[in-house]
Amino acid sequence: MTVTAGESKQVVGSEELALWHVVRRAQARVTRALEAELLVEHDLALASYDVLAQLSGAPERRLRMNDLAERVMLSRSGLTRLVDRLQREGLVERAACADDARGLFAVLTDDGAVRLAEATPTYMRGVRAQFLGVLDERELRRCASALTKLFPDPDPDPD
Amino acid sequence: MTVTAGESKQVVGSEELALWHVVRRAQARVTRALEAELLVEHDLALASYDVLAQLSGAPERRLRMNDLAERVMLSRSGLTRLVDRLQREGLVERAACADDARGLFAVLTDDGAVRLAEATPTYMRGVRAQFLGVLDERELRRCASALTKLFPDPDPDPD
């Protein structure tokens, strides 16, 4: 701990903290833009898009609720409600699990697949426009590899 | 648009999208950890910490509500409520603005400064542990510079 816990200003690894702040700002910015675009153009929240995308990339287009919750970074209860909504819209179904009687699958319906396909270009465009437009490829690759060291992503990246 | 909006799998600039996903995961992960630590150790939400930090770095330890809202990436109404809470805790005060009768300053109190000083080591430690521990300096600097191009940060970085 290189910190003195002083009155109000201390300097410690400012570059590292700067990166963290930049990441926060970037995330917030892109998330907002993406959310708004998806909502107006496809009436689809970003979290919903995430769910559909994960299911789409999964074998048999189905995932256990628990699994899915982890992948979309939601609490179990949060996912329960979200899947409720998506089910009401007919984009997702629940299916019992043969191996485990208490388990449930969230299954992407055909309608869900269609909505996902419709929304994906918007998603792509949003990310590229908001997030990547300015960066060149080498820098992107460096950032990705650097950050990936820390967070080995469990998603097979269905995009 | 290099996207065909196909059935379920299309590939387009996978590195760029991968970076975006990594950033999202990183942000979520660190945010959660930070929030939890600050909450248990200092009974302070991350958003509250942000407000205190911004005020601490501002001249006269005060900022216009509008300004502050933008810096901490909250809507005006969101900030109104947050400052309400902080004011109830005595960490922040509201002060009228001489130049503009409808304007208000949020002002960091001494108690607020103390709480911030107490919490800052936890914040630092959390960021370093969760976010930076694995990365080496050069990579960090590259990421920072790359991302900063996109998001020129308005914060004077009070840390």
Next chain:
DNA sequence: CTTAAGAGGTTGCACGCGCATCTACATAGT
């Protein structure tokens, strides 16, 4: 001075989320 347009902040409202709790099932341990 009067009016119109706009910006700063706050309030009503609804929504999405997490935590704690609960039920149902699973898997030991005896």
Next chain:
DNA sequence: ACTATGTAGATGCGCGTGCAACCTCTTAAG
């Protein structure tokens, strides 16, 4: 078989947040 511990999901509840509407003050236009 019986009990205990743990896991998968769902529900009650409270909280924080954004959007739209509102009020107040400012600024420009006539």
